[in-house]
Amino acid sequence: MVSDGSVQQRQSQPAVPLLEEQRVGEILAAVPERRHWRYRPRRVGMVWRSRTFRVAAVFTVLALCGLAILALVRDQTGTQGFLVGLGLAVLPVPLLMAAFRWLDRVDPGPWRNVLFAFAWGAFAAALVAILANSFATRWIATATADPSNADTLGATVIAPVVEESAKAAAVLLIFLFRRREFTGIVDGVVIAGITASGFAFTENILYLGNAFGEDQQIGTSGVVSVTAATFFVRAVMSPFAHPLFTVLTGIAFGLAAAAPRRRRIRRIALPLLGLVLAMGMHSLWNGSAVFSPYGFYAVYGVFMVPVFGLVTWLAIWSRVRELRTLSAELPAYAAAGWLTPAEPLALSSMRARSLARDAARRRYAVEARGTWQSPYGPTPAPSAQAKAAAKAYGKAAAQAVAEYESFATSLASLRLQARRGTAGPDFADRELELLHHLWQRREVASPALAYAAQATGRLRPAYPPPPWTAPPPHPQYGGCRNSYSSPGYNPYLLPRQQPPQ
Incomplete structure (x- = not known):
């Protein structure tokens, strides 16, 4: 009796049309924008998160x-x-x-x-x-x-x-x-x-x-x-x-x-x-x-x-x-083409780090001031706005080098944690993220760090550059090496190496 009543009750209710799956495009196109929504999801526990x-x-x-x-x-x-x-x-x-x-x-x-x-x-x-x-x-x-x-x-x-x-x-x-x-x-x-x-x-x-x-x-x-x-x-x-x-x-x-x-x-x-x-x-x-x-x-x-x-x-x-961790862990990335050979030497010295930031600040400030020079004779003194712009360029370059140093230090620490077994299961994702941050700042930071490595005596200048010092290019980013075609190339900044016999 109960089942018959429930069937009769269901049959007496008006039929409600159901949306067909084949009309997905038409249905989604009719959904109003978020600001016109009448129903919003309940944010259960979202405040605490x-x-x-x-x-x-x-x-x-x-x-x-x-x-x-x-x-x-x-x-x-x-x-x-x-x-x-x-x-x-x-x-x-x-x-x-x-x-x-x-x-x-x-x-x-x-x-x-x-x-x-x-x-x-x-x-x-x-x-x-x-x-x-x-x-x-x-x-x-x-x-x-x-x-x-x-x-x-x-x-x-x-x-x-x-x-x-x-x-x-x-x-x-x-x-x-x-x-x-x-x-x-x-x-x-x-x-x-x-x-x-x-x-x-x-x-x-x-x-x-x-x-x-x-x-x-x-x-x-x-x-x-x-x-x-x-x-x-x-x-x-x-x-x-x-x-x-x-x-x-x-x-x-x-x-x-x-x-x-x-x-x-x-x-x-x-x-x-x-x-x-x-x-x-x-x-x-x-x-x-x-x-x-x-x-x-x-x-x-x-x-x-x-x-x-x-x-x-x-x-x-x-x-x-x-600092010794940097000089021990980062050469692996230099061998893989992510860093130049001079960078681990400079990054493992606090004096070289400071010198690299100062060098980047001066270089980009001078380049910004160089736009005021004219080949046809002296130009008027730059305005206060132009001086402020040059100072901002230099400050931004120094900040990029500082961020590069920070990410490189984190990368060396992460690699050391991986060797100790404390890095966690997301090591590969964190490593790739750090390498991405380094790559974005490499054009500004790499020449400054190479100069700092030479200026502090941690890198011996060598010329001409032998062909065996260039590491192979990285397949994803198209190469990361101190080569003739790479930005910031300097033939005088090469590590101490002996030619192969």
């Missing part, structure tokens, strides 16, 4: 944390102490930022990572630390009924764990969500150091502001003031303290980034080990004054300074190793 939304959400959270931590610090130091502490705490920041950016010059990371790391350390990590440390100290004082012991335990046990964990969170986030920009020890050192510099900046505001308030109460000023002593200890003697602690975590993350993907235990254990070492060093530093009246100076001279020297040497060695 939007990159703009994620960036706005992250920076909104950091801004709220910044307002909260600055309000807490001003509440503890007072308005005048806050301003004095802010002015003094800013002084070591440019030096620390310049040092870490210099270290990252070979393959510089994007500025968004730098800004995120500094903001996380200065706002988010500092807010977590001040709230957690205050809560833990009050809880210990209530549980033990000994406020002085609670302060000691809070400084030597609670603070290192909380602060280093909060700072390490920034390194972990960039390691997870900006994995392609986190490839080795240098990246870990830079991100960790900048995060810790931001944290030290906010902490210095608090300490210097409180010291100024103490000076206001006891009436001291000048060199003998508490503010001067605090500034000397925190900004002159040990501005590297917080960066040094967190850099241990960054080095561990860098080693994990360089480890093969199949080494999962190593990729998890190394960051945890680095975090434990950072906490231990931080605890030793905070507790140095508790050991004895001269404990601070003993820990500073016997432990902190040697470790700082060792970590500095490791960071600089890693930077030099990045």
Whole structure:
């Protein structure tokens, strides 16, 4: 009965015509334009996938944390102490930022990572630390009924764990969500150091502001003031303290980034080990004054300074190793015809890189100015607009060379990752994309890099060019070699080679 009723009901409904598949062209031609659509697809979950939304959400959270931590610090130091502490705490920041950016010059990371790391350390990590440390100290004082012991335990046990964990969170986030920009020890050192510099900046505001308030109460000023002593200890003697602690975590993350993907235990254990070492060093530093009246100076001279020297040497060695990676990996692309033989030599020298950018800037600016010369006699002085145009040409050429250097460095790093087994399954696509970017800028960058290789003594001039030095042309792009027909050919710029016997 049910089935008969349903059949009768279906038969009683009016027939609805169906569109025929053979009329596809006519149907699609009748579809209105997008602005006249009556129905639009539902964007399920698209807000969370939007990159703009994620960036706005992250920076909104950091801004709220910044307002909260600055309000807490001003509440503890007072308005005048806050301003004095802010002015003094800013002084070591440019030096620390310049040092870490210099270290990252070979393959510089994007500025968004730098800004995120500094903001996380200065706002988010500092807010977590001040709230957690205050809560833990009050809880210990209530549980033990000994406020002085609670302060000691809070400084030597609670603070290192909380602060280093909060700072390490920034390194972990960039390691997870900006994995392609986190490839080795240098990246870990830079991100960790900048995060810790931001944290030290906010902490210095608090300490210097409180010291100024103490000076206001006891009436001291000048060199003998508490503010001067605090500034000397925190900004002159040990501005590297917080960066040094967190850099241990960054080095561990860098080693994990360089480890093969199949080494999962190593990729998890190394960051945890680095975090434990950072906490231990931080605890030793905070507790140095508790050991004895001269404990601070003993820990500073016997432990902190040697470790700082060792970590500095490791960071600089890693930077030099990045340059050696270029000279080791890029000749394969020169042999295949993608690069000229001089380019790996120039790209593996920071001095040659800078010289190549300057050479391209001068060359294209001079060529733009050369259009003002007349073969029939002197011409009027160029206008301000013409000078600006020549300067723009030179600047654009230097930018093209800088981008070429950046892509070439990424290409060498990608090839090294492939040999280590950490490149991922999209290695071929990423390699082709980088080669495409190099090819687009080759006409401007290749002659400048060849000149820089010769000017820095990394390339011996040779003339005439023997025929065996030209690599075979690339089949897809029609040849990429230093030949008579290629743009930017220079017969005086050839690598040191011996003729075949």
